[in-house]
Amino acid sequence: MQGEGQNVLSGAAATELVVDGVRRAILGGEMSPGQRLVEAELMEMFGVTRGSVRSAIDDLTGDGLVEKIPNRGARVRRVSLDEAIAILECRGVLEGLIAARAAERVTAEQAERLNRIGTQMQEAVAGAELRTYARLNSQLHELVAEIGAQEIATALILKLRSQIVRHQFQLSQRPGRPQVSLGQHLAIIEAVTSKDPQMAEQAARRHVQSVIETLLEIKEEEREAAPQRQPIAV
Structure with a gap:
């Protein structure tokens, strides 16, 4: 104050x-x-x-x-689900670029840090520690961005991520989502530490596409759950 x-x-x-x-x-x-x-x-x-x-x-x-x-x-600003999906489509390209750059630049020490986070993420999911998993998720993406050193793409992702935080929270609460997300993050770690830019880009983009598909499922569920208007008798 x-x-x-x-x-x-x-x-x-x-x-x-x-x-x-x-x-x-x-x-x-x-x-x-x-x-x-x-x-x-x-x-x-x-x-x-x-x-x-x-x-x-x-x-x-x-x-x-x-x-x-x-x-x-x-x-x-409120961001609709349709707009969130459009934002994620853009993010997928940027996340892929950053992961590819990280695979080109990663050092042995950085690879060790990535693998350590991956192990901690597995432990968090096994223990149903969702808050810990969410924190490690953020740390992983931050480290990949740090390694990739693509500052413009990283800045753009930060802006886009801020716009859809409500939908990301909704996604994180979905039963079974951490288990799905974990495998995708481990694939990114494996590709980056293997110094395979193409595999890293594909893994990052598959992860974002999975998020899009899950949001589409949520959208369909919300549509089906919405009360249907009854025709007015005349």
């Missing part, structure tokens, strides 16, 4: 502080789709000027994380 008499940040650094903070809050589930972004609250939270908050909201709107509603301010 910004106390009285403390310096208030402004400028590009302050804007970036708010953008990064809001993005992390969305990814962490602290801010939910449809939640209003109140300028005064963000000023207090980050210790920045109103101008910096407004610039940050503009940047977040450009990234597709926030939307402005006329006469009502800004809110965390």
Whole structure:
């Protein structure tokens, strides 16, 4: 909390502080789709000027994380299931590129780290430790991105991932999904540590395609569960 008499940040650094903070809050589930972004609250939270908050909201709107509603301010943008699938189609290409680059660049020490994460993921799934598995999942993708060193693709994925966090959470709660996901992640690890770029790209893209297919199943289930409108007698 910004106390009285403390310096208030402004400028590009302050804007970036708010953008990064809001993005992390969305990814962490602290801010939910449809939640209003109140300028005064963000000023207090980050210790920045109103101008910096407004610039940050503009940047977040450009990234597709926030939307402005006329006469009502800004809110965390809701992303439909159809749009989430379209986003994942783009992500699949980027994830494949990063995995291929990682396979080209991986060192023995990095391969050991990847294999260690893979072992920990197997233990987490066997113990039904979903939170641990989710954390290791993120660590794996971060390490593959670090090894691949494709900064533009990694930055684009971060923006896209932030937009569909609600659907990713829904997916993570689906019975049996961790077991399916585990095999796909182990395939990525094997391909990268084997220094096989083509196999790594295919493994990464198969994983994202599996996510798309599961979301399509959820969409169909929601459609079937929706109450059917009865014809009106005339």
